[in-house]
Amino acid sequence: xxxxxxxxxxxxxxxxxxxxxxxxxxxxxxxxxxxxxxxxxxxxxxxxxxxxxxxxxxxxxxxxxxxxxxxxxxxxxxxxxxxxxxxxxxxxxxxxxxxxxxxxxxxxxxxxxxxxxxxxxxxxxxxxxxxxxxxxxxxxxxxxxxxxxxxxxxxxxxxxxxxxxxxxxxxxxxxxxxxxxxxxxxxxxxxxxxxxxxxxxxxxxxxxxxxxxxxxxxxxxxxxxxxxxxxxxxxxxxxxxxxxxxxxxxxxxxxxxxxxxx
Numbered sequence: 001x002x003x004x005x006x007x008x009x010x011x012x013x014x015x016x017x018x019x020x021x022x023x024x025x026x027x028x029x030x031x032x033x034x035x036x037x038x039x040x041x042x043x044x045x046x047x048x049x050x051x052x053x054x055x056x057x058x059x060x061x062x063x064x065x066x067x068x069x070x071x072x073x074x075x076x077x078x079x080x081x082x083x084x085x086x087x088x089x090x091x092x093x094x095x096x097x098x099x100x101x102x103x104x105x106x107x108x109x110x111x112x113x114x115x116x117x118x119x120x121x122x123x124x125x126x127x128x129x130x131x132x133x134x135x136x137x138x139x140x141x142x143x144x145x146x147x148x149x150x151x152x153x154x155x156x157x158x159x160x161x162x163x164x165x166x167x168x169x170x171x172x173x174x175x176x177x178x179x180x181x182x183x184x185x186x187x188x189x190x191x192x193x194x195x196x197x198x199x200x201x202x203x204x205x206x207x208x209x210x211x212x213x214x215x216x217x218x219x220x221x222x223x224x225x226x227x228x229x230x231x232x233x234x235x236x237x238x239x240x241x242x243x244x245x246x247x248x249x250x251x252x253x254x255x256x257x258x259x260x261x262x
Contacts, residue, residue, distance in 0.1 A: 028111050030101065035112045040069070040097040046117045046236050046245070047092070049085055054209065054237050057082040057118040061093060067107035069098040085118050123239030125202035131195075132226035138162075140185075140192045141222045144251040148172070150213030158255045162188050165255050173261045181255075191254050195221050198243040201228045207235030207244075219248050 059082050064073040071094050076086045093116070101110035134140075141161040148155040148171050155170040162185035169176040195201075200221065211234055220229035230244055252258070 030110065030112050032113075035114060038069075038099045038101060040099060043096055044092070044242075045115065046119050046242060047089060048119050048121050048236075048239075048242070049088060050121055052085070052118050052120045054120055054239075056211075056237070057085075059083065059086060059089070059116045059118065061114040061116065063093075063096075063112050063114055065098050065101060065110045065112060067100055067109050069100045071096050071098075072109070082118055089116060089118075117236065119236040120239045122241045123204070123207070124241055125199060125204070127202065128199065129202040131199075131201040132223040134189055134192055134196065134223060136189075138189060138192075138224050139222075140188050140224075142188070142191060142195070142251055143218075143220045144248055145216075145218040147216045149215040153215045154261045155215070156257065156261065158251065158257050160188055160191065160251060160255050167255065167257060167260050169260055175260045179260055187254075191250065192221060192223060194250060195247060198241075198247060200230070200243075200247065201226075203228075203230050203241065203244060205229065206231035207233070207238050207240035209234040209237040211237070217248055219244065219251070 057078075057080065059076050059078040062075045062077075063071055066072045074090065074093050076083060076089075078086070100107035101112075102108060132138075139162055141159060143157065143159045145157040146153070146155060152172045154172045156173055157168045157170075159166045160183065165181040165183050167179045167181075169179070208231065214234050217232040218229060219232065220227065222228075232240060232244060232248070236242070236245065
């Protein structure tokens with residue numbers, strides 16, 4: 001009887017050790033938007049590198065994300081010669097962090113797909129333009145327009161000003177038409193400081209790639225009547241500074257345009 005108990009104990013111990021050595025099952029099938037919502041900044045999808053020509057250069061990544069949100073493994077595939085730049089990107093990709101993915105409320109190891117666009121080096125301003133002074137009572141208006149494309153790109157215009165937020169939805173948005181929302185003027189002035197810090201007033205007036213059927217973004221700011229506008233038509237392909245894309249996204253985030261688009 002004692003031998004039986006000891007033998008059974010050894011078997012159970014062996015099973016327990018074997019189970020603890022197994023890796024947790026992978027969760028698959030996350031949409032691009034779900035993966036994006038789990039990203040923790042900084043997380044670049046466009047990376048400027050020396051030696052990259054103007055045009056489309058993309059690497060697709062298959063990532064294994066641990067239950068703690070770390071990148072455990074990364075594999076890359078790409079067309080053309082884009083894959084030759086992968087060695088320069090590996091350390092950055094492996095340093096990405098994610099909000100842990102969950103299954104039934106518990107963190108799990110997940111396999112996700114991500115993309116990186118490799119773009120030419122940034123074309124930084126050659127001449128500095130002194131921006132207007134932001135005063136405690138400054139009148140500020142920031143606008144972002146995103147046009148349609150040969151597809152289902154949302155087209156809309158949003159204005160964020162010290163008088164409030166105005167959204168005008170056009171095509172492929174959840175709620176077309178004009179919608180408004182109040183906002184504290186000081187918060188708008190705080191957003192304007194990001195434009196000043198990014199040297200937005202010194203940027204070129206347009207960054208236009210030689211390609212068709214893609215959306216155009218127009219970003220503009222007015223501080224006490226001092227205006228600056230930048231046209232972005234796949235500008236990253238021709239060296240547009242990444243700060244402009246970040247400011248575009250900042251305006252969307254500030255106005256919470258997703259509530260009218262998605």
